[in-house]
Amino acid sequence: MVTGRRSSGQAGRPAAPAGETATGRAREVAASVADPELPMLTLADLGVLRDVREEPGGGVTVTITPTYTGCPAVEAMRDDLRARLLREGFTGVEVRVVLDPPWTSDWISASGRRKLEAAGVAPPGPAPRRAPGPVPLTLGPRPPGRGVRCPRCGSGDTAELSPFGATACKALWRCRACAEPFERFKEI
């Protein structure tokens, strides 16, 4: 199920009421589709599912948003959503992409965060808030991992190895207590 937080007005319009309707069932199906790159998360967990609605004239319109501009997973998400909904008996399935407002890691659900951690990926902290003015320059190493717990041993003694990882959304970190590297979902 899409959370009310995201679907209510983020795209500039109120969410359609969920319930025993076809829209409600379409939402459940769409929300349960797995992310192609992070299969432990559903699209709803990741917060990329913006809206699911049944059109008055029939058909279902699903609205998603990409995590990163170059994210190659978007096309797979579109195909997967379409295929799943068609298989569940929906017709006239259309998948739209909205770029605005841009996705933020704050939209990852609480259950999504738990699933990430269980899979060895440290969940993101709160996305940075911009003060007015130019984007501030971060010089030198990023601040050591205050609050970033190692997903293997739970230690907070962690450090960033590289802000770029195996996918656009993850950074490489390591734990100084158990000496293991781990991935961390980036805050954006």
Place this chain on the structure above:
Amino acid sequence: MSHTSDNALHAIIEATGDLGFRDPLAGVDSRLPEGAAPADLAAYCLMLGDDALVMSHRLQQWCTRAPELEEEVALANIALDLLGQARLLLSRAAQIRNGAGDAGRGTAEGAAAGRWDEDRLAFFRDAAGFRNVRFAEAPHDDFAHAMVRLLVFSAWRLALLDRLSSSRDPVLAAVAAKGVKEVAYHRDHAAGWTVRLGDGTELSHLRAQRAWDAVLPEAAELLHVHEVEGRLAAAGVAADPSTARGELEDVLARVAEAATLRHRPPGRAPDGGTGRYGVHTPELDSLLAELQEVARAHPEATW
């Protein structure tokens, strides 16, 4: 931002069933802002898209050549972000150009007569048709050079995208708002390496200084204002590059100081004859020969 169901792309998707799955702008609100000439807006999207495409390709050339595995991954990620921005911007340029007075629109004759799309723009234009800044096409002599060039490019692009995120063109604004988050990472990454190399060993300092001295004089080009940029900036659609000078100079001065590098700020912007006018260095020809080789050898291929 609201979304209408009556835009041209939806009509194409509904008519063909799957064409939209290949267009990165499928399902995105495509309306044009008032007060901006469509030809100007298409030209502007081409400029910003070509900057990203060409810089992305230069960074991709580091694959298998970066000094360490983590850096290889980092540069590939940065290149992918820029490629994503290029796809959206070139698609926007094509969408506007096709929609504005293309008589053959939606017909087989129209396709034969040359409707644009992102692939056609990326793979079937010659260098003179590219509108990227020359700054983006220069080859990287060594890793220090790559990091200094990426620093200057990202600091400049970040300042532009930040301004563009309030553009009156909804697609540009959305692409920019997303790009700001990405390019901020790129800039900080390059800044970190510049400091590490400049304030490192004697040899790394020497090479970082050499890179700085080679790259910084070229930065003046980035602050030139093409007449299209000037007109669109006045209409609230584009970012005026000359307004980015203060921010760019501030970032570069701070990085140079932390990196113990001798710094000279970018000089006066050239009056014209830059990459924005299709005036390029021979390096762009060789870059495009590589970038376009497969598509031109197999023009009927699809992916």
